[in-house]
Amino acid sequence: MRTGLLSGMLTLGLSVFAGFAFASGTTDQVKTELDHLTAIVQDPSLQEKEKEAARKSMVKERILRWFDLQEMARRSLANHWTKRSGQERKDFVELFGDLFVESYTTLVVDHLGDQQVTYLSEQIDTQDAIVKTKFLSKRNEPTFVDFTLLRRGNAWVPYDVVIDEVSIVGNYRVQFDKVIRDQSYEALVKKMRLKRESEGLGSTAKKKSM
Numbered sequence: 001m002r003t004g005l006l007s008g009m010l011t012l013g014l015s016v017f018a019g020f021a022f023a024s025g026t027t028d029q030v031k032t033e034l035d036h037l038t039a040i041v042q043d044p045s046l047q048e049k050e051k052e053a054a055r056k057s058m059v060k061e062r063i064l065r066w067f068d069l070q071e072m073a074r075r076s077l078a079n080h081w082t083k084r085s086g087q088e089r090k091d092f093v094e095l096f097g098d099l100f101v102e103s104y105t106t107l108v109v110d111h112l113g114d115q116q117v118t119y120l121s122e123q124i125d126t127q128d129a130i131v132k133t134k135f136l137s138k139r140n141e142p143t144f145v146d147f148t149l150l151r152r153g154n155a156w157v158p159y160d161v162v163i164d165e166v167s168i169v170g171n172y173r174v175q176f177d178k179v180i181r182d183q184s185y186e187a188l189v190k191k192m193r194l195k196r197e198s199e200g201l202g203s204t205a206k207k208k209s210m
Contacts, residue, residue, distance in 0.1 A: 069097035071159040
C-alpha cells in the first residue's frame, strides 16, 4: 500500500481499524469523512463486479463534496493563477477537479482493508489546520499522512494531503510550473484536457459550483 501511495502522490485513509492517539473537533471531521468513505467501499452489497461502477460513483461524489477543489487548483497554479481571467480560472478548477477526483477515487477503491489508521495530532491556526495521521499496513510498514485543511464556516475542508513529507499540491505546482514556463499555460490546459478525454471523463467538478 505504501508504494502505491507514494507513486500516486495521493491517499485517503480507509480502514475499519482506526485508533486515536489524539482527538478533537477538527480531527473528528476528518475521521467522519474517512468513515463515510470506508462504509461505501466496504459495503457488502457493493462488492460484486456489476456494482463496481456504482461504488466508484458514490466514492467520487463524497470526495467531490469534501475537498476544496478551487483552493487546490489555485495553490497548484501558484503565481500563474493571478494571470488568469475569471473564466480561465473557472475552467481550470473544473478541469483540475475532474482529474484529481478521478485519480483520488481510483486510489481509494484500490487501497483498502490492510491499513490501521492512528490519528496522531493536529495543529490549528485561525483559518488553517493540519491533522496528522499514521497508516500501518499488515506488514507493519508505516506511512505518515497529513491532511491540510481550510476553515469554511464551521467545517474544515482539505486542500492538500502530504504523504511522508511529499505534498500533492506541491507536486502539482512543480509539474504545472514547468509546463507553463517551458511551453505555455494553454499547453498545460491542452495536456490536461487530452488526459481527461483519454480517461473518458465527463465533468464532475462542475457540479460542485452549480
